[in-house]
Amino acid sequence: MEEPRIIFTGGGTLGPVTPLIAVIRAVRASAPGAAIDWIGTKGGPEERMVRAAGIPYHGVSSGKLRRYWSWSNLTDPLRIARGFFESRALLKSLRADAVVSAGGFVAVPVAWAARSLGIPVHVHQQDVRPGLANRLSLPAASSMSVTLERSLADFPRRDPVWTGNPVRPEVFQGSRDEARRIFGLEDGVPTVLVLGGGTGAAGLNRLVWGSLPALTPVVQVIHAAGPGKIDPSVSSPHYHQFELLTSELPHAYAAADLVVTRAGMGALTELAALGKPAIIVPMPGSHQEDNARAFGEGAGTVVLDERRSTAKDLCDAVFGLAGIPSLRRTMGERMKGMNKPGAAEAIAAIALEKARLHARARGH
DSSP states (O other): OOOOOEEEEOSSSSSTTTHHHHHHHHHHHHHOEEEEEEEEETOOOOHHHHTTOOOEEEEEEEOOOOSSOOOOGHHHHHHHHHHHHHHHHHHHHOOOOEEEEEOOTTTTHHHHHHHHHTTTEEEOOSSSSOOOOOOOOGOOOSEEEEESSGGGGOOOOOOEEEEOOOOOGGGGOOOHHHHHHHOOTTTTTTEEEEEEOTTOOOOHHHHHHHHHHHHHTOOOEEEEEEEOOOOOOOTTTTEEESSOOOOTTTHHHOOEEEEEEEOHHHHHHHHHHOOOEEEEEEETSSSSSHHHHHHHHHHEEOOOOTTTOHHHHHHHHHHHHHTHHHHHHHHHHHHTSOOTTTHHHHHHHHHHHHHHHHHHHHOO
């Protein structure tokens, strides 16, 4: 019997993408004959990364799910409904045997379309607090996994599995020498990597730009500002600004002595796997604040509240860590304890088991 077809879904941001790409790598290693596809948003930021990983990509309509008032709330339900029917048609034509989601608003219509066709759905809960997309997707799921052990108690009726959060293997393949070549880094100068997330972070960007006059005489900064978020008027001999870091990211990780980041769980668990000390600036009023709090309590990371922090606060935090190597090493070791190894393989095994059972039943 030929291997099954597994559909991965998520997008709108890059948060769900990097962990699922790690799962796809594990599926391909375990079952080279398994067919893999991705359903994401039309024109979403995830498409570039998914295609770069050699994964067939299919875009569907999707509205953003909001808890606040917006005129788009009047039209987005229609987009979500359209996405449901587009997803249903895609899943039928692809002969899907399982769907795997790690969040993102496009996953909601895909999950419910799969349920309507009797296709098993696995939902991975990355964050400490479930986002609205996962809350809406979970009733369609037949299984779920969680990143942190503390999250098991939050889903007693779902019988979740504690897997940790998947980390892409290429994250471990970075080179300091290659980073020096790509980014023009200088030897002997501490390197700070700033990650604003897949769509960028305007508030974090402003903090960074405001801190550069004090930072760059002491450290060199690699800054992923986000698509369309670069400010060409900002320049410094020790400042290197980019929209996104894709294939360059592992090298940036390797060179970084310290990382300033949003609190998406994908980025946090990559940093944990690498044992990188971090300053976390979560998106205000979001689930990221819970993620940041968990890492602050568990790993001793520095957490800054964007609403109350100034450029001086960021500089103080950077200098406080950059100047004390022993403190960075201690925080790095504590970071390593925040994520469970083998997550990608564990979720891949769940997805393959469900897909093979469905394919066997479909074959009859």
